[in-house]
Every structure is written in structure tokens, then in C-alpha cells.
Amino acid sequence: xxxxxxxxxxxxxxxxxxxxxxxxxxxxxxxxxxxxxxxxxxxxxxxxxxxxxxxxxxxxxxxxxxxxxxxxxxxxxxxxxxxxxxxxxxxxxxxxxxxxxxxxxxxxxxxxxxxxxxxxxxxxxxxxxxxxxxxxxxxxxxxxxxxxxxxxxxxxxxxxxxxxxxxxxxxxxxxxxxxxxxxxxxxxxxxxxxxxxxxxxxxxxxxxxxxxxxxxxxxxxxxxxxxxxxxxxxxxxxxxxxxxxxxxxxxxxx
Numbered sequence: 001x002x003x004x005x006x007x008x009x010x011x012x013x014x015x016x017x018x019x020x021x022x023x024x025x026x027x028x029x030x031x032x033x034x035x036x037x038x039x040x041x042x043x044x045x046x047x048x049x050x051x052x053x054x055x056x057x058x059x060x061x062x063x064x065x066x067x068x069x070x071x072x073x074x075x076x077x078x079x080x081x082x083x084x085x086x087x088x089x090x091x092x093x094x095x096x097x098x099x100x101x102x103x104x105x106x107x108x109x110x111x112x113x114x115x116x117x118x119x120x121x122x123x124x125x126x127x128x129x130x131x132x133x134x135x136x137x138x139x140x141x142x143x144x145x146x147x148x149x150x151x152x153x154x155x156x157x158x159x160x161x162x163x164x165x166x167x168x169x170x171x172x173x174x175x176x177x178x179x180x181x182x183x184x185x186x187x188x189x190x191x192x193x194x195x196x197x198x199x200x201x202x203x204x205x206x207x208x209x210x211x212x213x214x215x216x217x218x219x220x221x222x223x224x225x226x227x228x229x230x231x232x233x234x235x236x237x238x239x240x241x242x243x244x245x246x247x248x249x250x251x252x253x254x
Contacts (some may be wrong), residue, residue: 136210141186193244
């Protein structure tokens with residue numbers, strides 16, 4: 001949200017990734033660029049379900065820092081020069097061959113896959129600039145299906161930001177649904193939180209924090225903890241993080 005960007009844009013500890021999210025938001029990207037310019041990273045929409053020609057809108061991001069979410073976007077942007085090119089975790093880099101292809105296409109910073117352990121990612125990336133997802137909620141499923149029949153939404157726009165809870169009765173698992181204009185995210189109700197204080201990190205590693213489903217107040221409280229050396233112990237005192245789980249961070253018995 002714009003107000004969240006404005007709240008944290010002056011903090012030198014933070015580099016904000018703005019998730020454009022949908023094609024309709026991409027069409028309106030000019031006003032975001034006019035407001036924030038080079039101060040943020042622009043993350044491209046994951047889907048183009050309407051099969052629209054989005055190249056004219058991508059041109060608006062020329063000379064900006066841009067995060068790619070799909071391999072097909074590399075071809076679409078082949079004639080556009082960017083200040084810096086990042087990959088999101090949805091561009092799966094599971095081997096050095098993929099990494100080499102991306103480097104040949106001028107990508108200089110990469111998001112490590114949360115499906116691989118840190119040690120495996122470290123082998124793939126070696127001395128490359130790597131972002132690791134330290135905490136937050138990762139979308140498990142993206143769907144165009146509307147859940148109005150479950151939640152009785154009268155007006156989609158006004159109800160988009162409200163958390164909607166859903167339960168898998170068979171597996172006794174709880175999920176949340178977040179909506180935008182084009183599709184829905186299904187998220188684990190409990191957030192993921194990794195304790196990177198256990199790891200000897202190199203200087204090319206950056207922490208990435210996913211803010212799906214958090215209020216501005218919760219984000220502010222979380223960032224204060226992330227600035228501490230013992231961030232993990234401080235965060236789990238916070239109600240939002242108290243039931244968090246650790247993803248596939250370590251190899252073997254670690």
C-alpha cells in the first residue's frame with residue numbers, strides 16, 4: 001500500500017519492493033514512478049491472465065530497479081534497459097545453469113528459493129548477491145476463483161484488504177485468503193520465520209521480509225525487531241509471530 005511505502009521510505013535500513021500485483025496496477029504505474037522514482041524496487045505482476053500487450057507499460061519502468069517474477073518477462077523486456085534487475089523466488093534457480101542464463105541477461109541480484117536449504121542455495125550462488133526470505137507469509141496458491149459464496153462480500157473493492165480465514169478440515173490446517181483485482185492469494189495462517197543468527201552469512205546476503213497480511217503497526221513492530229542482533233527471540237514475543245514455523249532452512253540434522 002502507498003501509505004506503507006511512505007511510512008518507511010526514509011529508513012536507510014530498508015529497501016522497499018513494491019509488488020505491482022496486477023495488469024491493472026501496471027497500467028497505473030506512472031503515478032507510482034512519479035512519486036517514488038528510483039527509491040524503490042518495482043516487482044512485476046506474476047500473471048497476465050487477460051493476455052494483454054504489457055510491453056508499453058513495461059517501458060515505463062526503463063532505467064528503474066525491477067524485480068522479475070517469470071522467465072517469460074525476460075523475453076518481453078529484451079529491448080528495455082533497467083538500472084538493476086532482480087529475480088523473485090518464483091523464478092526458481094535450482095542449479096548453476098539457470099543462474100548463468102540469468103547473469104547473461106544482466107541480472108545481478110537473486111532471491112534464493114525457500115524450497116531449498118540455505119546451504120544448498122549458498123552452493124548455487126557462491127559469491128553472487130543473494131536475498132534470503134527471513135520471515136513472513138508465502139503464497140501457497142494463486143487462484144482466480146472468487147470466494148464470495150463463503151464470505152458474502154457485497155463490494156469486492158472495499159473487502160479486498162480484509163483477512164478471510166478458511167480451514168482444511170481433512171488436514172486440520174488453517175489458511176488465509178487475500179484478494180486483489182485479478183486473483184486471490186491463499187496463505188498459511190501461521191507465518192514463516194527463519195533464525196539466520198545460526199548462520200555465518202557473507203556480505204552478499206540480504207534479508208527479505210514478506211509483509212502479506214500485516215498491518216502498518218505490525219510491520220513497524222517487526223522492523224524494529226529485525227534491526228536487533230537477536231531479532232528471532234524478539235519477534236516470537238510478538239503475537240503475529242508467536243506460532244511461526246521454520247521453512248527448509250538447514251540441511252541434514254541441523
